[in-house]
Amino acid sequence: MVYLPGSDRRVLYLALACGVSREFAAPWSRVGLDDPIPVADAVREHRLVWLGGQEETARRYPRLGLVLPYDFALAASPLPGRPPAGGALAPGGLVLLWPGMHPPHLSERERHAMEAGCRGLADVLRKAAEEGRPVEPAAHPVMLRPLPPPTPGPLEAAAVLAFARRLPGGSCALDLNGKVTFITAEAAELLGAPVSGLLGALPWEALPWMDTPVIEDHYRAAVISRLPRSFTALRPPDRRLRFELFPDDTGISVRITAVTGAGTGTSTDTGAGAGAGADGQPAPPPVAAPSATAPAPSRATALYQLMHLAATLTEAHHAQDVVEQAADQLVPALGAQAMALLVAEDQRLRIVGYRGYTAELMARFDGEPVTSDTATTRVLRTGDPLFFADAGELVAEYPSAVVQDDMAAWAFLPLIASGHPVGSLVLAYDHPRPFAPGERAVLTSIAGLIAQALDRARLYDSKHLLAHSLQTSLLPHTLPDIPALEVAARYLPAAQGLDIGGDFYDLIRIDDTTAAAAIGDVQGHNVNAAALMGQVRTAVHATAGAPPGEVLARTNRLLTDLDPGLFTSCLYVHFDLARNSARLATAGHPPPLVHRPGGPTEILHLNPGLVLGIDPEARYPTTEIPFTPGTLLTLYTDGLVESRGDDIEDSTRAAARHLDRVHSQPLAAVADDLIQHARHTAPRADDIALLLLRRRPDTP
Numbered sequence: 001m002v003y004l005p006g007s008d009r010r011v012l013y014l015a016l017a018c019g020v021s022r023e024f025a026a027p028w029s030r031v032g033l034d035d036p037i038p039v040a041d042a043v044r045e046h047r048l049v050w051l052g053g054q055e056e057t058a059r060r061y062p063r064l065g066l067v068l069p070y071d072f073a074l075a076a077s078p079l080p081g082r083p084p085a086g087g088a089l090a091p092g093g094l095v096l097l098w099p100g101m102h103p104p105h106l107s108e109r110e111r112h113a114m115e116a117g118c119r120g121l122a123d124v125l126r127k128a129a130e131e132g133r134p135v136e137p138a139a140h141p142v143m144l145r146p147l148p149p150p151t152p153g154p155l156e157a158a159a160v161l162a163f164a165r166r167l168p169g170g171s172c173a174l175d176l177n178g179k180v181t182f183i184t185a186e187a188a189e190l191l192g193a194p195v196s197g198l199l200g201a202l203p204w205e206a207l208p209w210m211d212t213p214v215i216e217d218h219y220r221a222a223v224i225s226r227l228p229r230s231f232t233a234l235r236p237p238d239r240r241l242r243f244e245l246f247p248d249d250t251g252i253s254v255r256i257t258a259v260t261g262a263g264t265g266t267s268t269d270t271g272a273g274a275g276a277g278a279d280g281q282p283a284p285p286p287v288a289a290p291s292a293t294a295p296a297p298s299r300a301t302a303l304y305q306l307m308h309l310a311a312t313l314t315e316a317h318h319a320q321d322v323v324e325q326a327a328d329q330l331v332p333a334l335g336a337q338a339m340a341l342l343v344a345e346d347q348r349l350r351i352v353g354y355r356g357y358t359a360e361l362m363a364r365f366d367g368e369p370v371t372s373d374t375a376t377t378r379v380l381r382t383g384d385p386l387f388f389a390d391a392g393e394l395v396a397e398y399p400s401a402v403v404q405d406d407m408a409a410w411a412f413l414p415l416i417a418s419g420h421p422v423g424s425l426v427l428a429y430d431h432p433r434p435f436a437p438g439e440r441a442v443l444t445s446i447a448g449l450i451a452q453a454l455d456r457a458r459l460y461d462s463k464h465l466l467a468h469s470l471q472t473s474l475l476p477h478t479l480p481d482i483p484a485l486e487v488a489a490r491y492l493p494a495a496q497g498l499d500i501g502g503d504f505y506d507l508i509r510i511d512d513t514t515a516a517a518a519i520g521d522v523q524g525h526n527v528n529a530a531a532l533m534g535q536v537r538t539a540v541h542a543t544a545g546a547p548p549g550e551v552l553a554r555t556n557r558l559l560t561d562l563d564p565g566l567f568t569s570c571l572y573v574h575f576d577l578a579r580n581s582a583r584l585a586t587a588g589h590p591p592p593l594v595h596r597p598g599g600p601t602e603i604l605h606l607n608p609g610l611v612l613g614i615d616p617e618a619r620y621p622t623t624e625i626p627f628t629p630g631t632l633l634t635l636y637t638d639g640l641v642e643s644r645g646d647d648i649e650d651s652t653r654a655a656a657r658h659l660d661r662v663h664s665q666p667l668a669a670v671a672d673d674l675i676q677h678a679r680h681t682a683p684r685a686d687d688i689a690l691l692l693l694r695r696r697p698d699t700p
Contacts, residue, residue: 001014001016001017001018001025001028001039001094001095001141002014002015002016002017002092002093002094002095002121003015003031003039003043003092003093003094003095004091004092004125004135004136004137005033005043005089005091005092005137006137007136009033009089010032010033010034011030011031011032011033012030012031012032012033012039012040012043012092012093013029013030013031013137013141014028014029014030014031014137014141015092015135015137015138015141015142016141016142016143016144017141017142017143017144018143018144018145018146019097019146019176019249020176020223020224021143021176021177021178021223022141022143022177023177024220024223024224025141025143027067029140029141029328030328032324033089036061036062036063037061037063037064038051038061038064038074038076038095039076039093039095041076042076042077042078042090042093043078043089043090043092043093044089046078046090047078048075048076048077048078048111048114049074049075049076049077050073050074050075050105050106051073051074051075052073052102052103052104052105052106053071053072053073053100053104054069054070054071054072054100056104057072057074062311063311063312063314066311067311068224070100070220070221070224070225071100071221071225071227072097072098072099072100072102072224072225072226073097073098073099073100073102073104073106074095074096074097074098075095075096075098075106075110075114076093076094076095077093077094077114077115077118078090078092078093078118079091079092079093079094079118079121079122079125080118080119080122081122081126091122091125091126092121092122092125094114094117094118094121096114097224099225099226099227100225100226100227101227146176146249146250147250148250149250161184164184165184165185165186167255168257169186169187169190169255169256169257169258170183170184170185170186170187170188170189170190170191170255170256170257171183171184171186171187171253171254171255171256172184172187172198172253172254172256173251173252173253173254174203174219174251174252174254175250175251176223176250176251176252177202178202178203178204178216178219178223179200179201179202180198180199180200180201180202180203180206181199181200181251182199183195183198183199187254187256190235190241190256190257190258191203191207191235191241191256192207192235193206193207203215204216209233209234209235209236210233212233214231214233215231215233218231218243218245219245219252222245222247222252223247223252225247226247226248226249227247228244228245228246228247229244229245230242230243230244230245231243232259239258240258240259241256241257241258241259242256242257242258242259243255243256244256244257309325309326309330309446309449309450310449312325313325313326313449313450313452313453314453316453316457317457317460318457318460318461319352319454319457319458319461320352320353321457322450322453322454322457323341323352323353323454324353326339326341326353326425326450326453327339327341327353327354327355328355330427330446331355331356334427334443334446335429336356336427336428336429337356337407337428337429337430338354338355338356338357338405338407338426338427338428339354339355339356339357339425339426339427339428340353340354340357340362340365340425340426341353341354341415341423341424341425341426341450341454342376342423342424342425342426343415343422343423343454343458344370344380344421344422344423347369347370347371348367348368348369348370349365349366349367349368349369349370349376349377349380349423349424350366350367351365351366352423356428357405361405373398374398375388375394375397375398375410375412376412376424376426377424378412379412379413379414379421379424380414380421380423380424381421382414382421383414383416383421384414385411385412385413385414385440385443385444385447386410386411386412387410387411387412387435387440388409388410388411388412389409389432389433389434389435390408390409390432391408394410405428406430407428407429407430408429408430408431408432408433409428409429409431409432409433409435410426410427410428410429411425411426411427411428411435411440411443412424412425412426413425413426413427413443413444413446413447414447414451415447415448415450415451415454416447416448416451417451417452417454417455418455422451422454422455423451423454425447425450427443474504474530474533474534474537475491475504475505476489476505476506476507479507480507480508480509480515482507482509482515482577483696484513484577484695484696484698485507485515485575485577485693485694485695485696486667486693486694486695486696487507487667487691487692487693487694488667488668488670488671488690488691488692489505489507489671489689489690489691489692490671490672490674490675490688490689490690491503491505491687491688491689491690492639492675492679492687492688492690493687502520502521502522502523502530502532502533502566502568502687503520503521503522503533503637503639503686503687503688503689504518504519504520504521504522504533504536504537504689505517505518505519505520505635505689505690505691506518506519506537506540506541507691507693508540508541508544510544510545513576513577513578514545514574514575514576514577514578515575515577516540516544516545516551516572516573516574516575517572517573517575517633517635517691517693518537518540518570518571518572518573519570519571519589519635519636519637519689519691520533520536520568520569520570520571520587520589520612520637521568521569521570521589521637521638521687521689522536522566522567522568523566523567523568532559532562532566532568533568535558535559535562536555536559536568536570536612539554539555539558539559540555540570540572543555545574547574547583547585547622548572548573548574548583548584548585548620548622549585549609549619549620549621549622551572551574551585552570552572552585552586552587552609552612552620553618553619553620555570555612556587556610556612556613556615556616556618556620557616559612559613560613560614560615560616561616562613566613567611567612567613567614568587568611568612568613569586569587569588569589569590569611569612569637570586570587570588570589570611570612571584571585571586571587571589571590571592571606571635572584572585572586573592573633573635573693575627575693576627577627577695580626580627580628580629580695581624581625581626581627582624582625582626582627582633583622583623583624583625584604584606584622584623584624584625585606585609585620585621585622585623586606586608586609586620587608587609587610587611587612587618587620588608588609588610588611589608589637590636590637590638590641590648590652591603591604591605591606591652592604592606592633592634592635592636593633593634593636593652593655593656593659594625594631594632594633594634595631595632595634595659595660595663596626596628596630596631596632597628597629597630597631600656600660601656601657601659601660601663602656603652603653603656604623604625606621606623607621607623609621627695628695629695629696629697629698630694630695630697631694631695632659632663632667632670632692632693632694633692633693633694634659634674634690634691634692635690635691635692635693636655636674636688636689636690636691637686637687637688637689637690638686639678639686639687639688639689640655640674640675640678640688640690641654641655641678642686655674655677655678658673658674658677659674662674667692667694670692671690671692674690675688675690
C-alpha cells in the first residue's frame with residue numbers, strides 16, 4: 001500500500017494497493033497523521049515501523065490488532081525527502097505485509113529492498129512535481145491486480161481440469177475479493193447450487209447458509225496471513241462440509257469434502273491443531289445457520305465495519321475527530337455516496353460534518369427547527385430510524401419533500417446517547433436500496449456508536465475549553481517590554497489529557513537595567529497543578545529582585561507551608577543588563593541552553609537545588625554567567641526534550657544542535673522552530689513551556 005499526504009498535510013490517503021480487496025482497504029483509505037497507525041508514525045517521525053507478528057501488533061497498535069486479528073508481519077516506511085509543499089513530513093509512505101510464517105525480524109536484504117523501493121517511489125513523485133504534474137491522492141485508491149499465472153494451452157487446461165475432478169470432493173478458486181473464479185461440478189453439488197449461480201459470486205452472498213461471520217473470517221484470515229486454514233461448516237439441514245483454504249498472492253484454492261459423522265454448526269478442525277485455527281488461536285464457537293435471506297452487506301462485513309468504527313471512535317478525543325472518523329469510515333465501507341451528521345442545539349439541527357454533499361446544499365438545511373416535519377427531525381424526536389428504498393417511498397411519506405441531493409435511497413438514523421436522541425445521521429445512496437433487516441440493524445448500531453462517541457467528545461470539548469480558559473488566565477497575557485532584551489515565549493499543552501498543567505514562564509521588569517525571568521513545572525496535569533502554578537508565579541513575583549537563591553528559598557518555604565502534595569521544579573534568572581551578566585539558580589529544573597555569538601550552543605549545567613515543596617531548609621546555589629550582546633538564553637520545561645524511551649540527555653543535546661542551526665532567525669521564528677522540532681522528533685506526552693531571551697546590542 002502506498003500513502004500520500006493530502007493538501008493540508010494532516011491526513012494520509014491510500015493512493016495504491018495490491019494484494020488485498022478494495023473492501024479490506026476501504027477502512028484504511030484515510031489515516032490521520034496523528035492516528036496510532038504504523039504508516040502515520042512512519043511518515044510523521046521519518047522512521048521505519050516493523051511489526052513482527054500478531055502479538056506485537058496487538059501490543060503496539062491495539063486498533064490494528066483488534067480489527068485484523070490475524071498472523072502477519074508488517075513494515076511501514078517513509079518515502080525519503082520532503083513533500084513538494086515543504087514541511088516536516090515525508091512525501092509519502094509505503095506499507096508492506098508479509099505472510100504469518102515470516103520470521104519476527106526484518107532481514108537486511110528485505111530492509112535494503114524496501115529502502116530502494118521507497119527511493120524509487122520518491123523519485124517518481126519528485127520528477128512528476130518538477131514537470132508540473134504533481135501526484136495527488138485520488139478519491140479512491142488504485143487497486144492493482146497481481147500478475148496472473150501463465151495461460152495454459154487447451155491440452156494443459158483440460159489436463160488440469162481432469163486432475164481437479166479426479167480428486168476426492170470438489171475444488172474451487174476465489175480471487176482476493178472472495179469471488180468464485182473457478183468451480184468444479186462436484187464442488188457445486190456439495191454446496192447445493194449450480195455452477196452458473198456460483199461463478200463470479202461471493203459464496204456468502206450466493207449461499208445464504210454460508211453468510212456467517214465465522215466462515216467469512218476464515219477467508220479474511222487466509223487473505224491477510226497467506227496461511228492455509230481448515231474449517232467445517234453445516235449445510236442445512238444436516239450435511240457437514242470440510243473446507244481447506246490454500247492462499248497465495250493471486251487468490252485462494254479451496255478443497256471441499258463431505259464430513260461423515262454427527263455434528264452441527266461451524267468450527268475449525270485442522271491447522272495449527274485440532275480445535276484451533278491456522279494461526280493457533282482457539283476456534284470460534286459454533287454458529288447456527290442463518291435464515292434464508294442474506295443481508296447486505298454480509299454479516300461478517302458488517303461486523304468488520306462495526307469493529308473498525310468502534311476501535312477508531314475510542315481514540316477520538318474531540319467532536320470533530322468523531323465527525324471525521326465517522327465520515328471517513330462509513331461512506332466507503334457501507335457503499336454510501338453521501339453522509340451528513342447533525343446535532344440538536346437550541347431547538348435547531350446543526351450540521352457538524354458531511355461527506356459527498358456540497359457546502360451549498362448543506363447550508364440550506366443547517367439550522368432547521370427540530371419542530372419541522374422532515375425525516376431528519378422526526379428521527380430526532382422519536383428515536384426511531386427511517387429507511388427509504390427509493391425516491392418514491394420518501395415522497396410518499398413526506399409529500400412536500402423535494403429530492404435535492406441527486407440520491408436514490410436514504411437511511412435517517414437517530415443519534416441516541418444515554419437514552420436520549422441528540423442528533424441525526426443521514427446516509428444516502430445513488431441507487432435504490434432495499435435495506436434488508438440485517439443491514440438496518442447494522443446501520444442503527446453504527447449510529448449508536450457514533451452518538452455515544454460524539455456525546456463523550458462534546459463533554460471533553462467543554463472541559464477542554466474550561467481548562468484552556470483557566471490555563472490562559474494563569475499564564476502571563478503579555479510580557480513586559482524591556483528594550484535591552486528580545487523575547488519570545490511559547491506554551492504547548494500535552495497531546496493528551498485536558499490540556500491543563502502546571503508549566504509556566506514569566507518575565508519581570510525590576511527597573512531600567514535589571515529584569516528577572518522564571519520558568520517552572522508543577523507536577524501533574526489537573527486543576528490542582530494549575531492552581532499551584534499560579535501560587536508559585538505569585539511568590540516569585542513577590543520576591544523578584546532578591547538574589548536568585550533567596551527567591552527560590554522563599555518560594556520553597558511557602559510551598560512547604562502550603563503542603564500541596566505536589567512538587568515543583570523552577571529556574572530563576574536575574575539579569576543585570578548594565579553589567580551584561582546573568583545570575584541563575586535552579587530547583588531541579590532542566591538546564592538552560594546558551595548560545596553565544598560565534599560559538600556552539602552549550603548546555604548550562606547548574607549546581608542544582610532540591611525541587612520546591614519538599615524540604616523547607618533547602619538551599620539554592622547561584623551561578624553567574626556573561627550575558628553579552630547577541631547571547632541567547634533558552635529556558636524550557638522537560639516536555640521540549642523528554643520523550644518516552646529516549647535518553648533525556650541525548651534529546652537535550654539534539655535540541656542544542658538544532659538551536660545551532662536556527663539561532664540567527666528572528667526570535668519568534670526560533671521559538672516556533674524549536675516547538676516543531678520537538679513535536680516531530682517523537683510523540684510528546686507533556687506540556688512544553690519555552691522562554692527565549694536574547695541580549696540586544698547596546699544602544700547609545
